[in-house]
Amino acid sequence: TQFFGNAPLLCIVAHEGILSMVSLLLEFNADVEKTNNQGCSALILASIKGHYEIVQQLVSSGSYLGQIDTQQRCALVHASLNGHLHIVKYLLACDWIQSETRSDISLFEGAKQALVAASSRGHSSIVEELLLSLPELDVDAVDFVTGENSLTIASSNGHTDTVSILLSRGANNFMKNRKGMTPLLLAVKEGHWNIVERLIQNRADIEQKDQNSRNALMIAAEEGHVGILELLLNKEADHTTIDKDGLSALGWACLRGKLLAAKCLIEHNADIHHQDDHQRTPLDLAAYQGTGELVQMLLEHGAQIEHVDEKGMRPIDRAIACRNIKVVQVFLKHG
Numbered sequence: 001t002q003f004f005g006n007a008p009l010l011c012i013v014a015h016e017g018i019l020s021m022v023s024l025l026l027e028f029n030a031d032v033e034k035t036n037n038q039g040c041s042a043l044i045l046a047s048i049k050g051h052y053e054i055v056q057q058l059v060s061s062g063s064y065l066g067q068i069d070t071q072q073r074c075a076l077v078h079a080s081l082n083g084h085l086h087i088v089k090y091l092l093a094c095d096w097i098q099s100e101t102r103s104d105i106s107l108f109e110g111a112k113q114a115l116v117a118a119s120s121r122g123h124s125s126i127v128e129e130l131l132l133s134l135p136e137l138d139v140d141a142v143d144f145v146t147g148e149n150s151l152t153i154a155s156s157n158g159h160t161d162t163v164s165i166l167l168s169r170g171a172n173n174f175m176k177n178r179k180g181m182t183p184l185l186l187a188v189k190e191g192h193w194n195i196v197e198r199l200i201q202n203r204a205d206i207e208q209k210d211q212n213s214r215n216a217l218m219i220a221a222e223e224g225h226v227g228i229l230e231l232l233l234n235k236e237a238d239h240t241t242i243d244k245d246g247l248s249a250l251g252w253a254c255l256r257g258k259l260l261a262a263k264c265l266i267e268h269n270a271d272i273h274h275q276d277d278h279q280r281t282p283l284d285l286a287a288y289q290g291t292g293e294l295v296q297m298l299l300e301h302g303a304q305i306e307h308v309d310e311k312g313m314r315p316i317d318r319a320i321a322c323r324n325i326k327v328v329q330v331f332l333k334h335g
Contacts, residue, residue, distance in 0.1 A: 007036035039069035066104030122159030147178025155183035224258035246276035
């Protein structure tokens with residue numbers, strides 16, 4: 001047909017949930033393996049939409065459970081992603097027979113992807129079902145497609161209940177995704193205070209770092225998440241730690257123009273005169289794209305207005321170069 005990416009008729013009626021038409025087409029030997037141009041079979045499309053009886057009929061008619069689409073996802077993964085618990089239970093109970101002529105995935109590989117998929121959407125009941133039905137399934141398994149594990153994706157997307165379930169099942173706080181980010185760092189970056197607290201309660205190291213040597217405090221400062229900053233500082237996070245370029249948490253807050261984050265760090269005695277690897281102070285960094293209010297606050301707390309970095313530039317020189325007019329005006333008013 002010309003619909004759903006040139007989908008065969010069986011795929012269309014499966015997607016739309018028309019059971020009588022599915023039955024009729026199968027009776028006249030419609031090919032259950034045919035797909036649309038995204039590689040979606042009738043079984044995958046029915047699983048996406050949650051059409052339980054059609055899924056049963058397609059499986060009994062010989063649909064391959066491990067058949068994957070162009071995104072490397074099988075019906076089990078799609079059912080998990082879309083929260084269809086009854087279909088997940090059914091597919092897990094079926095006999096998975098891999099085709100010798102196609103690159104189908106196994107039940108175990110499909111379940112690993114499904115666990116991450118369900119975690120990404122916060123489908124806690126499906127997460128529990130997968131771990132209960134397959135005791136050998138590693139809760140820390142990484143989805144080879146997305147590069148995420150269940151805890152990193154649930155933490156990043158803010159699913160507190162799912163995070164709690166995964167931790168109760170022994171998920172590792174320190175397991176990183178493909179980009180080298182841990183659950184804590186991802187939750188901090190996205191501003192999920194409840195998850196940050198939950199991970200710290202589960203003994204997550206608040207000084208863990210990403211691939212650029214940035215810790216949770218720096219990421220919270222960069223993103224301007226003041227509540228998380230307060231939480232980390234109350235848990236004795238070290239505001240003197242620096243990343244690979246010598247930037248402190250206060251430096252990151254000033255570089256990104258986060259006034260309230262910078263104020264919070266200064267109130268916790270962060271060093272306003274700290275110099276990074278290029279001899280830039282927080283005031284130098286604020287001059288790039290910071291607000292007039294941020295620069296004003298730094299000056300009121302004793303920042304050196306005539307400080308010169310390794311290139312001989314002062315804060316006002318940076319503000320002029322960046323055409324940050326409001327910040328230039330603040331410097332001029334301070335002489």
